Amino acid sequence: MQYKLILAVLVTGFLAACSSTSVYQPAEKRGAYGYTETQLGADRYRVTFTGNSVTDKETVNDYAMLRAAELTLQNGYEWFQMVNRDTESKSRSSTNISGMYDYGGGTAVYQRCGLVSCNTYVTQVPSRIDGGVATTTTRTSYQSSLEVKMGKGQMPESAEAYNAQELASTLRRWMNNAK
Template sequence: MGVRNNASVAYEVKDRKTMKFILVLSTLAILAACSTPYQETGLAGGVEATMIAPGTAQISVKTNAYTNRSTAYQFALLKAAETTLQQGYGHFQIVSQDQYAKAGSNTTYNSYTGNFQTNSFSKPRVDAIIQMFKGKKPSSAPANVFDATEIANTLGPQLRG
């Protein structure tokens, strides 16, 4: 019979904890990779800006079911800031905004149990109209007015990874 000493038991426990930690990190990395990245709109979703008048743009964000609403809103803010700067303006105001989720479901068959399972999901969307202004954001500006450079410098590195 093999007798294990305390050191080998401690190593085995530590090794199991390490493996669980690696498994959790791997799972999180895989899930994070599934979310819609910050990109121009394509098959997997993304962001889009359309100029509708001089100094006015529509920002649209379409994401997949692995992207949360907060991230979709941040995508909209970053695209608004980038558009504002590209058009030669300094700050922007969100004139109107609509956040919603496109709901859906899929049904799968489990051949082991013989049962069908329906999974529901939602895909966050943001549509906003922004008005752009020259110069720096006034200190007395309302809460829905943003400094484009500040937003681009703050959210850009976070969302582009």
């Protein structure tokens, strides 16, 4: 009985971890959750933040802006100007069917091939579903990419120019209050 309690606690912890928003941190690899940056010139960078399906679009954009501000300060600059901004969304849908299945309908055969060999799979196909309920879930994740030009001294008079120290401080304060 005790092992069931331990298993329940572990499963609950795992599900909680999976459903939390993306952590503000470097991505382990390009396309993974977190931020990446690419130097495009002496004073230009592309900054990207990729969120998971629980992180809303505004948070993903704020995290990309925070990274741009931090990177500006780390490189000895005072301000950055947005040259280009893009936010992409990716949606995935999955359908879960619950109910009773009759597996007398037959079999399906399919092949998956790699570079060296192919594997053949055989699976049973249900012929009917009695009293089944289909539930479709759609999850959307966002990725924000910014191209920024960094500078010192007089900041351009533009709505797309940001004081890096001020912006970083504001966004960090917002992140701490959101926890």
